[in-house]
Amino acid sequence: MDHSGVSDPSVHQLRLFLMLAEELHFGRAAQRLYISQPAFSRQIKRLEEQLGLTLVQRSTRRVQITMAGENLLPRIRALVEAADALRQAASEHARSVTGRVVLGSYITALPVVTELVAVLRRRHPALNVALREVDFVEQVGALTDGSVDAVLCYGPVPPGIQALRLATEPQAVCLPDSHPLATRTAVSLAELADLPVVGLAASVHREWRKFWAADPRPDGTPVAYTDDAATTFESSVSAVSRGHGIRFVSVACRELFPRPGIRYVDVIDAPPCTALLAWSAERRDAPGVVALRRAAADMAVSMSDSPDSHWWHTARGSARWS
Template structure:
């Protein structure tokens, strides 16, 4: 192959291959690094494309390294060790970060929050990370007025807020479990046209509200809202369970927030949603926000380009 056509693999891909070389099993290797097996396999395929060589022989019964895979193991280990040494040098410099950083989320129990905070605390033991719940109204305002330093939320965000994308997910509709559509595996926005969306508080950022209601619908029709002024996720799905309306949500809610009286049904034609770490542009380079950005960037690396929602639903051991 023409060497000019090759591109550099990422350190992350090299790490995954080293794990696979130890396990010789895609499922076990994927579980070790807490990502789904399809996402793990895609990264190995991309590594092979980057290098222009087949590294693994795959069959239904076994995984075996090719001659090229065996030959490349030593230089791959050397590169990963060099990257680790560089990271240790960086951490020696950044561990001096002190003070407090306040991270907001409207559901602070999300596994990704636990993972992000643990990573920051390991890297910066002298930095105090405070978690603060913010509702739909507060999540943008709290950033811009300085009550929190960063927020984990979903796009869209208002002007003056910068983001780092963490993951992409399909969307689902939260609907009362006795509604005829609740028995379906998927629906379309047209099939939801006659169902009102649970209303959010007036202070919710308008672009965010419209996105999460798919307002207007693809045919240009405006959405009908209930009279609720929900400010939290729980209050909005409580209204759904009482039969007062529907809510469009991320598909991860099916695993994270099962509740009696409701069902989550995929919406086939709704645009995907993007989870982000967000911060006010004016605070981008403050020590606490910079620490959060670096940690989140490392978490996002493995999910880059993969529309796989497990970044926010995975738990140790899965």
């Protein structure tokens, strides 16, 4: 039989066959595994097709395992037992992760942070998960000095910091609500050319500062900055509300951080921004960091199934993160 394009049998299918060999009755075997008899029968038939063998002789009165099925039973049982042992070992390893891991974020009360911590505690009950709020300046320094093990942030990150890409979002511009452009639904970078960007502290990573100012602009024009030296999101949008300048942000901020005196307007030609889990390269293989990386990677996959959901705000799909 040509097996091209046929997938390998699943452990689930093999487990069903073992139950059938024990009960010699489709109905009883299906009932013991809490699935319907038609679904059970389809899986056994699919297993036979994948193996290219008839495993079961069916009649209205009885079910009999064929010679081929009997010959394969020891191997099938060994495979199922090995899969069970693997699952048990993985569970024991997960529960053996101990110690303390510190996760940093701009706002530790965000739903995505809460969900990530819940996943870690569920997977690794012996791991102490702590949170710390970090601002634009602290996020890199806290990683390099070890006061946090990882941060949820937006890129870019400097050399020596590794990151897992979690999601991308469009950018918006934060404007004073009195500005004529604040009534628009979208603007271009050219329309913002004469507006200074709120200055960030010099200790903020240079490439990060330039990215979040769209500096230089697409035509090569350098950006003018205000005399502010903001280190946090709140201090920078506060400067915007006072009419000091503008600030580029992710579009999620429209929902997450509504503030009096400002408006968020989409920027049609700004590059997308990237949400990251970042960690120091030196801490990459620390057990707590590995646990964080795996949980966040699963979360990113889950969120990719919900393209209408903002990464930072939504907790949709959290049941799949466990």
